[in-house]
Amino acid sequence: MTAVRDPGAAPLLEIRGVSKRFGATRALSSIDLDVRAGEVHAVLGENGAGKSTLMKVLGGALKPDDGALRLDGAPFTPRDPRQARRAGVAVVHQERALCPHLTVAENVFLGDEPTRGPWLDARAMRTRSAALLTQLAGEARASRTDPSAKVASLPPGDQQLVEIARALAAPSPRVIVFDEPTSTLDAADVARLFEAIRALRARGLAVVYVSHFLEEVRAIADRFTVLRDGAKVAEGEVASSTIDGWVSAMAGRAIEALYPRSARAADPSREVVLEARALAGVRLPRDASFTLRRGEVLGIAGLVGAGRTELLRAIFGLDPIARGALRVLHVEGAARPHARLEAGVGMLSEDRAHEGVALARSIADNVGLSRLPWIVREGAQRAIGQRWIERLGIRAPSVDAPVSALSGGNQQKVALARLLHHDVDVLLLDEPTRGVDVASKATLYGVVDELATRGKAVLLVSSQVPELLGVCDRIAVMARGVLGPARPVSEWTEEAILAEATATATATAA
Ligand SMILES: Nc1ncnc2c1ncn2[C@@H]1O[C@H](COP(=O)(O)OP(=O)(O)OP(=O)(O)O)[C@@H](O)[C@H]1O
Ligand SMILES: [Mg+2]
Structure with missing residues (x-):
């Protein structure tokens, strides 16, 4: 997979033999990587492969145990992020800073x-x-x-x-590093970001780009490097490689079915577990009507800011309801989140760091938080945590590791494991695969499919249209706070969803 164009161009940034350990975890093993002026260089790899660790080394936030960096031919040894930034290396970190x-x-x-x-x-x-x-x-x-x-x-x-x-506001930037910049952006935002990145490249800057959205990588990057378990396993030119090839290099194997899907027929005789009629929050949503039955996955598409998160928050009782009718599992009207959970409704928040998991606590504590008597709790929690680590392929040194020591995608899997462990009947999922690698996405889609087959009901908010088309039974589009009609997935195309999401609001303002 190695193909080097223009081998004469001296690299702007040289990474030589960089290694980094966290306790027993080898996050980076002797990485060599060259980034040239005027290129966008993608760094790819599964959750926990070492991408963010390498980006933190570049940005001066972590010191390597071994190895050296050179910027423009001179040693580059930033003491901290401020010094790196002054020297011309600015980083957009995966976790907002x-x-x-x-x-x-x-x-x-x-x-x-x-x-x-x-x-x-x-x-x-x-x-x-x-x-x-x-x-x-x-x-x-x-x-x-x-x-x-x-x-x-x-x-x-x-x-x-x-x-x-x-x-972009760094004083005299030479290298700009983006670690998962687009996971909270919609298509229009991504397009403008890419324009900005192309302008940086044209000015002769180097851009390092980390993302699990491989189609986006294909659109923006010139060259790529793949990490697996902290080691470089492939590199090359984007133009002469394929996404399937990247995925195999990342996973060490081919991924067969991204969207495992059982045959489920719409069954109008099944119990309606969630029903909203002209539901409105204080600001958003403005008008949402739908029903959700057992055994069904209902997707909600829309642009960032359309009111999808607010709809889930209103249903779960995190935000007040201003107007309209709501019935969730025989409970009429609003209810507090703990009452929802008691009744069998769970929510995975899009803001994992603030609402999803307790970062300082262990995986076992986060997943197994339960009402067991304290004497048996600890052992039981560890066993439960271990089961979910295996089920979702969470990469962690042990079940006792604090969630803060996990990579971004693995933290997301812990948040999901915690919700799944509650075994609720209605799941409200807000961008559940954010930051999750391709192989793990396939695992999570398999879990959603199995939940629906077991008679659970899932309301899935996602900005990834292919994901909605691959996973849902029906899809509705929200635009400017107004939810359109839910239609079977067979009646939708990617273009139709985008068109409805960006359509000017036709509904009368509230
Ligand atoms: N502060 C830390 N303490 C202990 N281990 C850590 C720490 N930071 C990262 N690790 C470990 O280092 C490895 C690499 O993590 P890293 O965050 O670089 O992965 P990543 O490739 O960015 O993954 P993702 O796609 O999920 O963001 C993981 O096994 C992770 O658990
Ligand atoms: Mg990362």
Whole structure:
């Protein structure tokens, strides 16, 4: 798989023999990698392969145990992220690293604020961050990311744009690293990000790009490197390789069926477990009507910000209901989250770090949290945790490892395991495969399929249209807070879903 074009070009960034251990885990084993000026270099690999560890080394957030980096021919040994950034290497990390209590503009320039004489130039910060965000968010939605807004008040997708703007605002950038930049972005955001990346490349910068969205990688990257278990296993030119080839290199085997799917016929005689009529939240959603039966997977498509997350939050009792009717498993009207859980409704939040898992606690604690008497609890929890590690292929040194020590995709699997362990009847899943590698996605789709076959009901919010088409029985599209009719998956195409998601709202404003 090795094909090197233009071998004469000296690399802008050289990585030689870089190794990193965490206790018994070898996160990186003697990695060699060259990144050239004017290229987008993709780093691929399964969850836990070592991608983020390598990006943290590049960005000065982690020190390698061994090996050396060179930038522009000179040794590059950043003491911390600030020094790396000053030297020209800026990183958009997988886990958001913003200060939630500061404003958008303050975050974009944190550490290298523009000054006027002895003073911070607050106005320059605001205008320059507004310009960057308009470039990234588009004219129409630039108001979404007001430079004086507190970052904490923004939804995850907008926070991600702020994070990207922060990397683009680095003083004299040479290398920009993106670690899973698009998992909270919709198609229009991704298109604008790619325009920005192409402009960086044209200016002769090097871009390092980590993503599990392999179609996107294909569209943006020039060369690629595959890591497996901390070692480099393949590299080459994107143009002369295939996605299947990448996946085999990542997994060490071919993936057969991405969407395992049992034959399930729509059965109108089955119990309706969730019914919404003209449901509205305080701001979003504005109008949602649907029914969900046992044995069914209902998908909700739509753009980021359309109100899909808010719909799930209203159903689960995290947000108040302003109008309309709701019945969930014989319970009429609103209920608190703990009451929902008691009744048999569970939710996987899109904001894993804040609502999904307790990062400082072990896998066993997170998954097995139960009402067992404390004497038996610990042993039982570890056994339960172990079962889920095997079932979902969670890569972890042990069941006692804190979730914070797991890679991003593996943290997501722990959050899902915790929900699945509750064995609820109605599952509300908000972007369940975010940050999850291709092989693990196939495993998770298999789990969803099995749940439906066992008579559970699943409401699945996803920004990945192929995923919705592959997994759901019916799909409805939400646009500007209004949910369209749910139709069988056979009546939808990718284009039809995108068209409905981006259609101008026809419903009368509430
Ligand atoms: N702070 C840490 N302490 C202990 N182990 C860690 C720590 N950070 C990472 N690891 C381990 O190092 C390995 C590589 O993790 P890394 O985050 O680099 O994976 P990744 O390729 O980015 O995966 P993902 O696709 O899920 O983001 C994993 O086994 C992980 O558990
Ligand atoms: Mg990672």
